[in-house]
Amino acid sequence: MNKRRNFIKKSILGSVGATSLINCNNSNSEINNNDTAVYPRIISTWNHGVPANKEAWKYLIEGRTGISAIEAGVKIPEADPKIRSVGFGGYPDREGIVTLDACIMDKHNNCGSVSFLQNIKHPISVARLVMEETPHVMLSGKGALDFAVSKGFKKENLLTEASKLDWINWKKQSNYQPVINLENHDTISMLLIDDNTDLFGACTTSGAAWKMHGRVGDSPIIGAGLFLDNDIGAAAATGLGEAVIRTSGSAMVVELMRQGYTPLAACKEIVERISKIHKSGPVWDYLQVGFIAINKKGEYAGYSLRKGFNYAICDSSNQNLLLDAEYAI
Ligand code: ASP
Numbered sequence: 259m260n261k262r263r264n265f266i267k268k269s270i271l272g273s274v275g276a277t278s279l280i281n282c283n284n285s286n287s288e289i290n291n292n293d294t295a296v297y298p299r300i301i302s303t304w305n306h307g308v309p310a311n312k313e314a315w316k317y318l319i320e321g322r323t324g325i326s327a328i329e330a331g332v333k334i335p336e337a338d339p340k341i342r343s344v345g346f347g348g349y350p351d352r353e354g355i356v357t358l359d360a361c362i363m364d365k366h367n368n369c370g371s372v373s374f375l376q377n378i379k380h381p382i383s384v385a386r387l388v389m390e391e392t393p394h395v396m397l398s399g400k401g402a403l404d405f406a407v408s409k410g411f412k413k414e415n416l417l418t419e420a421s422k423l424d425w426i427n428w429k430k431q432s433n434y435q436p437v438i439n440l441e442n443h444d445t446i447s448m449l450l451i452d453d454n455t456d457l458f459g460a461c462t463t464s465g466a467a468w469k470m471h472g473r474v475g476d477s478p479i480i481g482a483g484l485f486l487d488n489d490i491g492a493a494a495a496t497g498l499g500e501a502v503i504r505t506s507g508s509a510m511v512v513e514l515m516r517q518g519y520t521p522l523a524a525c526k527e528i529v530e531r532i533s534k535i536h537k538s539g540p541v542w543d544y545l546q547v548g549f550i551a552i553n554k555k556g557e558y559a560g561y562s563l564r565k566g567f568n569y570a571i572c573d574s575s576n577q578n579l580l581l582d583a584e585y586a587i
Contacts, residue, residue: 295555297455299573300327302448303496303550303560306335306344307570308578310446315572318450324458325364325386328450332360332382332460335446339418343444346379347418348464352432353471354425356416359478360385360462361396365488371396373478377413378406382462385478395480425468434468435544445477447484447494449552457492457552459484466499475499481509491515491554493524497547497562501532511551521551522559522584529563529586548583563587 298318300311314331318324336345343349350356360381361371370389373396375381384406388397397405407413417425445463452458461484463477476482476499483499485508486492493511495502502508507528514524532547548562550569560569560583571579 295557296573297451297556298453299552299556299558299571300331300448300450301550301552301558302331302570303446303494303548304444304568305580306338306341306446307448308580310334310448311570311572312577314448314450315577318452324450324452324456325362328448328458328460329362329382329386332446332448332462333380336380336382336462339420342421344446344463345381346414346416347421348416349421349467350417350425351469351471351473352434354417354422355471356464358462358464359475360460361478361480361484362386362389362460363480363484363486364389364458365456367488369395369480371478371480372398372402373474374399374472375402375406377403377416378411379414379416380411382460384409384411396478428468445483445496447496447550449486449492449494449550451552451556455554455556457486457488459486459492459494461494476502476507479503481506483508485509485512487512487516489554491521491552493549493551495547495549496567498541498545501536501541501545501547504535505532507532507547507549511549515551515553520559521553521557522561525549525551525559525561526586529561533563533586561585
């Protein structure tokens with residue numbers, strides 16, 4: 259029987275005011291962007307994080323596990339055809355085929371992932387089953403699809419008329435140039451700390467619109483699109499996946515938090531690393547990356563290379579909070 263959890267709200271840092279930046283150049287730098295450390299708490303990327311968080315929160319207050327809550331949360335944008343960057347209705351690759359990437363991770367470092375998955379509306383649920391019911395972490399392409407079907411998932415056409423029309427229009431120029439902060443990518447990444455301070459994470463996307471057929475981004479790659487260490491914290495990414503993979507972005511954010519960086523300082527350091535690597539390269543003009551992170555106290559942050567990245571928070575005092583992330587340039 260579900261019992262309503264007795265949520266704990268802890269004020270660990272006391273009131274430090276909004277966004278006090280002390281030092282962020284060196285290790286052990288101190289940036290606090292939260293007045294209070296609070297758990298349970300859920301943070302998710304972009305506008306679609308708001309309804310996703312709401313659903314996950316509903317699961318938490320029903321007493322469901324963190325992994326069920328996080329799966330249920332990200333299934334909301336996966337099922338929404340108006341969101342053109344995740345799941346059903348997501349933009350296709352340049353061949354007109356919708357291919358999905360997703361991963362999930364729990365407090366024991368168990369993880370599951372699917373990449374280049376087609377015709378399945380909820381890749382996150384398949385990723386969870388990879389984690390729970392196979393000896394592997396990652397299944398890809400036809401193997402992932404066969405596994406999903408063997409578990410009872412229904413094959414569906416994920417290409418909506420609206421996305422198909424946009425693809426037909428795109429083909430007239432056939433110019434692959436992701437647009438910064440526009441919904442032609444915009445993964446949902448969600449991090450959750452429960453009332454035991456246990457951490458969970460999920461990431462699901464249709465990837466970059468008009469990508470090459472077969473392209474896999476950072477989102478299903480543990481360490482790139484998502485990483486957590488239940489003793490330290492969790493981090494997840496959005497933006498140009500290739501740039502995130504090159505730096506093992508999310509794993510590095512968690513490692514910096516292990517060294518004493520706050521979530522904001524850790525995200526900032528990795529964004530700056532990505533910036534340095536790509537500055538004189540071919541993707542610079544359209545490069546956007548954003549990270550969210552949460553530590554073991556429930557302190558959180560979001561930070562991006564360029565203006566325009568936002569993320570949603572849900573905790574006992576904020577159910578619908580959408581924050582603009584700080585940014586580098
Ligand atoms: N990271 C995703 C990818 O490269 C897209 C995004 O989040 O913007 O596939």
